[in-house]
Amino acid sequence: MTDRTVFTITGPDRHNFLAGLITNSFDAQSPLTYAALLTAQGKFVADFFLLNDAEQVFLDVASTHASLLLTRLNMYKLRADVTIAQSDLSVSLGSGHADPRHPELPHRTYSAASDSNAPSAITADALSALSVRLAVPQTGIELTPDTYILEAGFERLNGIDFKKGCFVGQEICARMKHKTELKKGLVKVAHDGSANADTPITKDGKPAGHLYSVSGNLGLAHIRFDRADGMRADETALTVID
Numbered sequence: 001m002t003d004r005t006v007f008t009i010t011g012p013d014r015h016n017f018l019a020g021l022i023t024n025s026f027d028a029q030s031p032l033t034y035a036a037l038l039t040a041q042g043k044f045v046a047d048f049f050l051l052n053d054a055e056q057v058f059l060d061v062a063s064t065h066a067s068l069l070l071t072r073l074n075m076y077k078l079r080a081d082v083t084i085a086q087s088d089l090s091v092s093l094g095s096g097h098a099d100p101r102h103p104e105l106p107h108r109t110y111s112a113a114s115d116s117n118a119p120s121a122i123t124a125d126a127l128s129a130l131s132v133r134l135a136v137p138q139t140g141i142e143l144t145p146d147t148y149i150l151e152a153g154f155e156r157l158n159g160i161d162f163k164k165g166c167f168v169g170q171e172i173c174a175r176m177k178h179k180t181e182l183k184k185g186l187v188k189v190a191h192d193g194s195a196n197a198d199t200p201i202t203k204d205g206k207p208a209g210h211l212y213s214v215s216g217n218l219g220l221a222h223i224r225f226d227r228a229d230g231m232r233a234d235e236t237a238l239t240v241i242d
Contacts, residue, residue, distance in 0.1 A: 005066035006089040006110060007059040011082035014057050018050065021076055021168050023149065023160040026050050026057075032097035032108065034159045036149055037072055042172025044147040045072055047139055047159065051097060051110065058110055059084075060091055062139040076168075088112055094121025101157040102134045129215040135188045142186055142212045142220055150176045151185045151222065184209070186222050187240045193217045195236040203227040211238070 009018070015027050024035035029052075036047040046069040048061040061069050066086075073084055089110045096109030106122050122130070128138070137143050137152045150173060154160045162177060176182065193216060201209040201221060209223030211233045221238065223231065231238040 001091040001093065003063050004091040005061055005063045006087045006091065007061070007066070007070065007084055008087045008089075009057040009059060009082055009084050010055065011080070013080040014082050017077070017080040017082045018057070019164070020166065021073070022050075023154065023167055023169075023173070024158075025161040025164040028052060032100060034100045034157060036154065036159060037069060038149065038167075038169030038173075040168060042148055042169040042176075043145060044143050044149060044152075045069065045145075047143060049108065053110075058087070058089065060108070060110070064140050093127070101136055101159070104134055105130065105136065128213060132188070132213050132215040132218050132220055135186065135220060137186055137220065138213065142222065148176065149173065151182060153186050183226065184222065184224050186220060187228075188242070189219045189221045189231075189238040190241050191217055191219060191233070191236050191238050195219055195233045195238065199233040201231050201233050201238065203229070203231050 018026055022035040022037055024033055026033045026035065030050070033050045034047070035050060037045045039045060046061055046065040048059055048069065051058040051060070070084060089112060092109045092111065093106040096107045098107055099105035131138055135153060136157065143152060149160065160173065162174065189211070195211060195214055197212060197214040199211045200207065201211055201223060206227065208227035208231050209221050211219050211221045213220045219238070228240050
């Protein structure tokens with residue numbers, strides 16, 4: 001996967017450092033873990049995978065968000081005894097560690113670029129289609145700086161732990177979880193195959209959401225739940241499906 005960057009996090013404080021920042025629990029015994037870093041206002045900064053490897057942690061993030069995430073992590077480092085560095089590791093799909101977001105997603109392997117000559121077991125187009133079918137949001141498409149992760153399905157994707165204690169943006173997430181009912185969210189929609197990705201959604205001429213990824217006659221859309229019936233993307237009718 002040439003669109004991924006892998007950082008190494010070393011130092012005796014690495015697990016405590018991450019614990020105070022990220023949305024999910026992660027300690028020395030954790031398997032491959034999916035999590036995110038948020039703003040103090042609870043908005044999305046970046047999502048990533050974490051993996052323990054001897055005396056270091058691998059952090060696997062979309063390359064488009066690697067620089068931003070590194071800047072934020074270094075900003076929070078303060079006196080923590082940790083070092084964050086970009087590695088030469090590459091990510092391959094098809095074997096290795098189970099993706100915690102959904103059992104049908106391909107496993108992930110981390111190895112030196114020179115050792116990664118075999119192609120991944122799934123193409124980029126097939127992975128995108130699978131993400132749509134499984135309603136797994138993609139970094140930079142469904143997951144944007146305006147995203148609240150609960151609206152993007154992070155609880156279903158095993159990307160947040162409400163029992164772990166404080167993390168950046170935790171107060172907003174907890175309030176959305178326990179004190180309000182979500183009025184918007186990411187859903188899978190069906191259409192006749194003519195819908196275009198990245199298209200505004202309306203109902204009776206009023207804004208109802210946005211259609212993001214499209215694959216065949218399916219798509220992922222962020223919608224207002226009170227306008228879910230009778231939605232259209234341009235002239236194409238959309239129907240919410242499980």
